[in-house]
Amino acid sequence: AKSTLSLHDGTKIPALGLGTWKAEPSIVKEAVATAIEVDCAAIYGNERAVGEGISEGLKRAGISREDLFVTSKLWNTEHSSERILPACEQSIHDLGVKYLDLYLMHWPIAFKPGTRDVDDEIEVWETWEAMQMLKHEELVKSLGVSNFTRDQLQTLLEETDDKPSVNQVELHPYLPQPELAAFARENSIHLSAYSPLGTGVNSRETLPVLIEDPFIYTIARKHEKTPAQILIRWSIQSGFSSLPKSVTPQRIKENAQVFDFELDAEDMATIARLNTGNKFVTPDWKRTDGLTRSESEA
Ligand code: A2P
Numbered sequence: 001a002k003s004t005l006s007l008h009d010g011t012k013i014p015a016l017g018l019g020t021w022k023a024e025p026s027i028v029k030e031a032v033a034t035a036i037e038v039d040c041a042a043i044y045g046n047e048r049a050v051g052e053g054i055s056e057g058l059k060r061a062g063i064s065r066e067d068l069f070v071t072s073k074l075w076n077t078e079h080s081s082e083r084i085l086p087a088c089e090q091s092i093h094d095l096g097v098k099y100l101d102l103y104l105m106h107w108p109i110a111f112k113p114g115t116r117d118v119d120d121e122i123e124v125w126e127t128w129e130a131m132q133m134l135k136h137e138e139l140v141k142s143l144g145v146s147n148f149t150r151d152q153l154q155t156l157l158e159e160t161d162d163k164p165s166v167n168q169v170e171l172h173p174y175l176p177q178p179e180l181a182a183f184a185r186e187n188s189i190h191l192s193a194y195s196p197l198g199t200g201v202n203s204r205e206t207l208p209v210l211i212e213d214p215f216i217y218t219i220a221r222k223h224e225k226t227p228a229q230i231l232i233r234w235s236i237q238s239g240f241s242s243l244p245k246s247v248t249p250q251r252i253k254e255n256a257q258v259f260d261f262e263l264d265a266e267d268m269a270t271i272a273r274l275n276t277g278n279k280f281v282t283p284d285w286k287r288t289d290g291l292t293r294s295e296s297e298a
Contacts, residue, residue: 003015003016003259005190005239005241007142007165007166007190008163008165008188008189008190009142009165011101011141011142011165013069013101013102013142013166013190013192013241014036014037014069014241015236015241015242016037016232016236016241016242016243016244016255016256016258017035017037017038017039017069017071017192017241017242017243018031018032018035018036018037018038018039018243018244018245018246018252019039019194019195019243019244019245019246020032020038020039020040020044020046020050020245021041021044021194021245022044022245023044023046023245023247024046024247025045025046025048025049026049027247028046028049028050028053028247029049029050029052029053029056030053030247030249031053031246031247031248031249031252032049032050032052032053032054032056032057033053033054033056033057033060034057034249034252034253035057035252035256036057036061036067036068036256037068037069037070038050038053038054038068038069038070038071039071039168039192039194039243040070040071040072040073040091040095041072041073041075041104041106042072042073042074042075042078042087042090042091042094043073043075043106047072047091047094047095048094048095050094050095051094051095051096051097052096054068054070054095054096054097055096065097065098068101069101069102070095070097070100070101070102071100071101071102071103071104071168072088072091072092072095072100072102072103072104073103073104073105073106073146074087074088074103074104074105074106074127074131075087075106076106076107076109076110076111077110077111077112077113077114077115078113079105079110079111079119079122079127080110080113080122080127081126081127081130083113084127084130084131084133084134085133085134085137085139088100088103088134088139088140089139091103092139099138099139099140099141100139100140100141101140101141101142102140102141102142102143102144102165102166103131103134103139103140103142103143103144104143104144104145104146104166104168105124105127105128105131105144105145105146106146106147107146107147108124108145108147108148108149108152108156109124110122110124110127123159124152124155124156125155125156125159125160128145128156128160128162128164129160129162131143132162142165142166143162143164143165144164144165144166144167144168144189144190145164145166145167145168146167146168146169146194147168147169147170148164148167148169149180150177150179150180150183153167153180153183153184153187153189154183157187163187163188163189164189165189165190166189166190166191166192167180167184167189167190167191167192168191168192168193168194168243169191169192169193169194170193170194170195170279170280170281171191171193171194171195171196171235171238171240172193172195172196172197172198172210172231172234172235173210173213173216173231173234173271173272173274173275174198174208174210174274174275174276174277174278175275175276175277175278175279175280176238176272176275178275181238181239181240185239190240190241191239191240191241192240192241192242192243193235193240193241193242193243194243194245194281195245195280195281196231196232196234196235196240196242196243196244197210197211197228197231197232197244197245198210198211198231198278198280199280199281207278207280208276208278210231210278210280211227211228211231212227213227213274215270215271215273215274216230216231216271216274219263219267219270219271222267223261223263225257225261226254228244228251228254228255229254229255229257229258230263230267231244232244232255232258233258233261233262233263234263234268234271236258237262237263237268242258
């Protein structure tokens with residue numbers, strides 16, 4: 001597996017990034033400074049702290065902004081065409097950068113501004129088309145979506161001519177989403193894996209903890225690696241970029257040590273049998289048409 005992956009728009013995305021969801025502003029600065037790539041979103045409420053981490057990290061590593069890949073996301077309340085540009089500008093400002101490498105529609109659903117009430121008037125494809133101006137304004141290099149199912153992606157492709165470069169979704173051995181992965185591959189849409197560790201030990205009590213799975217543990221022993229490293233390596237070898245979230249510098253370093261070993265065919269086959277469909281990030285808001293969406297902002 002290579003450490004960067006190509007997008008259909010001609011740009012490249014790092015195979016490994018740092019997720020910042022649920023990362024407290026007070027500690028995320030150090031975490032970001034430790035890492036090399038950041039994935040964030042306005043709704044996480046920590047973009048200013050992430051921005052401080054970016055400038056601190058660039059200084060420490062002696063690298064420039066161009067060496068970094070920064071992703072942010074358009075929150076559900078900002079879907080109407082006149083709100084998109086200011087929302088993106090706010091994120092850029094808070095992050096202290098001049099442009100974003102990637103900007104994603106956070107969820108395929110619109111909320112009325114300032115609420116969590118679903119706004120059925122705004123179609124997802126309208127928002128997606130309006131987002132294209134961000135590229136023309138050179139505020140973002142690439143555009144994508146997040147939390148889209150296979151069918152939602154297909155609808156988007158049918159309704160518009162602008163194909164997302166990326167779909168960032170929950171992906172891990174318990175939820176490998178083979179149909180979505182096949183559809184994305186056929187359409188040259190790159191998949192980024194969030195919660196590649198199954199959200200760590202913080203996952204819901206009723207579900208088995210992926211990072212403690214005995215099969216993952218056995219593979220980890222075999223390669224003298226940690227379960228987290230096996231899970232991250234699995235996403236990368238599956239062709240996904242991997243976004244393990246951590247605010248712990250030691251773990252951030254551990255999670256980056258995934259380019260010095262390879263899972264063999266037997267390991268991949270073992271992991272392929274772990275598909276239980278367990279989703280750790282689950283819906284609680286509903287549209288009037290009965291479709292459910294996510295409970296948390298992921
Ligand atoms: P923390 O941020 O306190 O380091 P996911 O990316 O799948 O959502 O998982 C994130 C969770 O996994 C966080 O609770 C994070 O804790 C934890 N985590 C991140 N890296 C590791 C690791 N290498 N070993 C164990 N837990 C980890």
